[in-house]
Amino acid sequence: MTILTGIQPSGKLHLGNYFGAMRPMISLQEQGEEFFFIADYHALTTVRDPQFLRESVRDVALDFLACGLDPSRTVFYRQSDVPEVQELAWLLSVITPMGLIERCHSYKDKLAHGKPATHGLFTYPVLMAADILLMQAEKVPVGKDQKQHLEVTRDIAIKFNNAYGEIFKIPDALIAENVAVILGTDGQKMSKSYGNTIGLFDDLKRIRKQIMGIKTDCAAVEDPKDPDASSIYGLYKLFATPEEAAAMAARFRAGGMGYGEAKKALFEIYERTFAPFREKRAALEKDPDYVADVLKDGARRARERASDTLHRARAAVGLE
16 A cells, blocks of 8 residues: 655644644654655645755655654655656646636635745645656545545546547545544644644743643632543543553542643653654754655655656657
8 A cells, every 4th residue: 555645844743743733743654655746836835945845845844754664665855856756747737727726625724824926826736736646646635625636536536648649647645534633722723824723843841831821711720620521631542551541530520630730741751752753853953864865765765656657657648
């Protein structure tokens, strides 16, 4: 089974990224051939600062390697190091109906949030399709909010195959139904857009301040509390063993546990969990050549697959 996924380097990663995407993706390394890319072409639809983009690419690479991505089992590469994706995007764009792209809700959502209406933002799903089809991916991990883009990829692949022969595998979505929405410090979905994130590898004092700043209701220490309504407990149980989570839930329901104590417990379990990751990341930061070599080797391996697919697509349309 060939699995492909990617992440945009659009800023510092946070706990929502870790539990929603990083940890599930890393666990897939044992289930098949995995391609994972840093989507810097995609990031250009919103990022305009070149130095910020370079630093974000490096940070994403460091974060994933520190958290357990194994480059011997995963083809880990930077999207822009595989130029074949751009040529395939053009071959796909000339057979993609305008109406298919116009129906994509992501474009409308981004406009509603003030993003400029650019060609790149509009045709984002075609480039995403090229990423997937170029590697002949069979499974693509996506969130429920991205499922439409995978359906667009399937539609484009089927249309191309119908026109030119069986060139592309038709990918299926791999949706983790049990991944809960990760709540931020204000009780909304954790997102950089909302400014409510808890960083993965920020300074520990800053992370402690973020956790201690989680908004709560006005219940007194002695009051019983519903753990399922608490973003503190929601985050804690992501780190905790079933026994630890059950113990905190019981204390919430019984009363006598204040939110301050619960926040301290959350910080302590974060610190305990991420201590080895932080140590590894610090070591990787001291060896930038290693990180660069990992991405370079990943690009080489990705291009082997990409060049074969592109050759077949070029021949099918008459360019070879």
